[in-house]
Amino acid sequence: MFDGFSAIYVVYAAAALTGILIAEACYLLFAGRSDKRAAINRRMKLQEGRISQEQVLVQLRKERGLDAGTSLFSPDRFRALRTQSGMIMPLPKFLMITCGVAMAMALVAVWYGLPPLMGLVLFVVLVPVLPVITLRFKRKRRVKRFGMQLPEALELITRGLKAGHPVPVAIAMVAREMPDPIGTEFGVIADEVTYGSDLVSALNSLFDRVGQEDLPLFVTAVSIQSTSGGNLREILDGLATTIRERGKLRRKVRAIATEGRMSAYILTAVPALLFTAIMALMPGFYRDVWGEAKTWYLLGGSITWLMLGNLMMFKMSNFKF
Numbered sequence: 001m002f003d004g005f006s007a008i009y010v011v012y013a014a015a016a017l018t019g020i021l022i023a024e025a026c027y028l029l030f031a032g033r034s035d036k037r038a039a040i041n042r043r044m045k046l047q048e049g050r051i052s053q054e055q056v057l058v059q060l061r062k063e064r065g066l067d068a069g070t071s072l073f074s075p076d077r078f079r080a081l082r083t084q085s086g087m088i089m090p091l092p093k094f095l096m097i098t099c100g101v102a103m104a105m106a107l108v109a110v111w112y113g114l115p116p117l118m119g120l121v122l123f124v125v126l127v128p129v130l131p132v133i134t135l136r137f138k139r140k141r142r143v144k145r146f147g148m149q150l151p152e153a154l155e156l157i158t159r160g161l162k163a164g165h166p167v168p169v170a171i172a173m174v175a176r177e178m179p180d181p182i183g184t185e186f187g188v189i190a191d192e193v194t195y196g197s198d199l200v201s202a203l204n205s206l207f208d209r210v211g212q213e214d215l216p217l218f219v220t221a222v223s224i225q226s227t228s229g230g231n232l233r234e235i236l237d238g239l240a241t242t243i244r245e246r247g248k249l250r251r252k253v254r255a256i257a258t259e260g261r262m263s264a265y266i267l268t269a270v271p272a273l274l275f276t277a278i279m280a281l282m283p284g285f286y287r288d289v290w291g292e293a294k295t296w297y298l299l300g301g302s303i304t305w306l307m308l309g310n311l312m313m314f315k316m317s318n319f320k321f
Contacts, residue, residue, distance in 0.1 A: 041183030042088070043175060057191040060184065063088035078132070084211040085138035086181055095131060102126035139211070142181050146212045147247065149182040154218065154240040161233040167222065168193045185210060200226060214243045260317030264310045271306065 046056045087094065106123035110116055153174045160170030168190060175187030185206055192202040203219040217239055225232040278285050289295045 041175070041178070041180040041187070043184040043187035057188065057195065060188055078135075080208070080211075081132070081135045081139060083209055084143070085135040086142045087135065087138060098130040098134065099127055102130050143210065143212050146181050146185070146210055147214060147243075149178060150212065150214055150218070151240040151244045151247075153178060153182050153186065154236045154243070158233050158236045158240070161236070167199060167232065181210070214246065217243070257317040260313055264313040264317075267313075268306060268310055271302075 043056060043060060046059055051059075082091065102123055105126060106119045109122055110119035114122070156174050156177060157167070157170040160173050161167070165173070171186050171193075172190040175183055175190050177183075178186070188209075189199075189202045189206055192205065193199055197205075200219070200223045203215075203222055207215045207219055218236075221232065221235045221239055224230065225235065286295075
């Protein structure tokens, strides 16, 4: 009996160990593939298609809406917003998707009781608003990611300069070693320099494509070094440190500003929650005054003052730097 009992537990233990090993193998397999995908930027993925470097550059510019044909019917500001958002989806397809989402939202609103005319107005309003909101969100996320990668890219360029490489070769190292968005963007710089553009013009085009606020420092440093000379390695070393410190300061200020916003949220929520609690616990509390015109005047004035107070608090806690 003891031997049989022990054998059962041995089988159970072996089955459990087998399950753990299988789970670990699956995790390592998919995690390894995910890491590999994240380490390859868009430019290197296109290079895997066995096309020439010139065709890669043309494809990247086409995807970003930098050629005249793709953005022929786009206003300049919308075209710049689309370029800085990093969207590679064709513009007609993107507009069709946002129009479909706007129509679906309008139909849902009509289904829940909104008059058809107001639903039509809602659809007309959402058609131009949704693409802009989506692109602004994508641009904000991309610029934030680019700003986090920029100091590391400058340090990589500095190490390349220490090894004796020229500036274009050091920039090409960033394109090979770093993921998107900075990997592809610096790869476009390397390709443009390879096919005849000067380095300063390529860097200015980078700022137009990305719009990150720390990039002019890098462009100015390279421009001054290319015209008047100087130790670019030391300049970029100091620039990387400066950008890191600016990022730390920016995050500290944002954390401090969050306190003011939270105060506004709380001051807005307390009257609404109190009113909801009174109506739920004592439905007849305001029964005698609902029909008075003065009640609605007072409610309107209270809401107006509350909104003005919130507006002032948000204005005080919104720092531009």
